[in-house]
Amino acid sequence: MGSYYKKIDKSVLESGKITIPDDEINLLLDVSKMNVGESIDLILQFNNRKYKGKIAYKNRNSKKNKGKPYYQLTYELGLTKELKKEFIQTFLAIETEKISCNESEKYHITSDNINREVVKFQAKHENLITVSPFLKIGTEYDRLFQKIIEMNLLDLDKNDKEKDIISYSSTWIPISDLNKHKEVKNVVYYLVDTINKEVYIGSAHNLGKRVKPNREEIPGWNIFKYEVINPKYTGLLVKIEYHSIRAFASFLDNVGGESSLGISEYKLNNKVWSKCK
Structure with a gap:
């Protein structure tokens, strides 16, 4: 086991789907017994937070390959x-490419002609991979753009995402990390x-x-999660909140006196129910 180094590109920052060369995959995982069509579940750890992932052995669909x-x-x-928040330089270059391609401009900086940033994937033990910056280009504006990304203001892929009411859903987060998310909007x-x-x-703006x-x-709360509302639908923020309350109330015992299935001990x-009806 060892480390795999990957230049930052769209596969890293957008799709979350990275093709790993055959001669380097064993740096991360023993795949000697994997057959085509199989996959192995993984945990990826970045900045002390864990995310679900997997490595799959897949057939190519293109005729060429x-x-x-x-x-x-x-x-x-x-x-x-x-x-995206970690590798600001490359992320902004990718977004610039999108804008310039749409406007048929040829003078823009692209992710191909900047000094590429690099991420390191390191196998720690069975099915755990840590993720960390290996080459990072910092600027004096990093903190600003981190906030902008956190608030989803640079989500420029407007095709299908415009229709989504929820633009981002977080994982469950411990209360100790609340300050890291306090500037999130809507x-x-x-x-x-x-x-x-x-x-x-x-709900909160x-x-x-x-x-x-x-x-x-709820004075004893110790974990939380949140869903960021698409800017197009922020006018419906409170209605979306009430919809969530009604949905939960139909399943959980509640202090509002609504009938429920009571399917959980929670x-x-x-x-306040009058506004929710």
């Missing part, structure tokens, strides 16, 4: 977003107290201004 299987590393989109959030088995749902430790409605702590 028919019969030449390949190894593909894939990971969840939450990691692609974090990598979200429906979910607070959970895993000790007392309680859930609370809310700024996550950090609404979500705080020891909140009155209880919904939202009290």
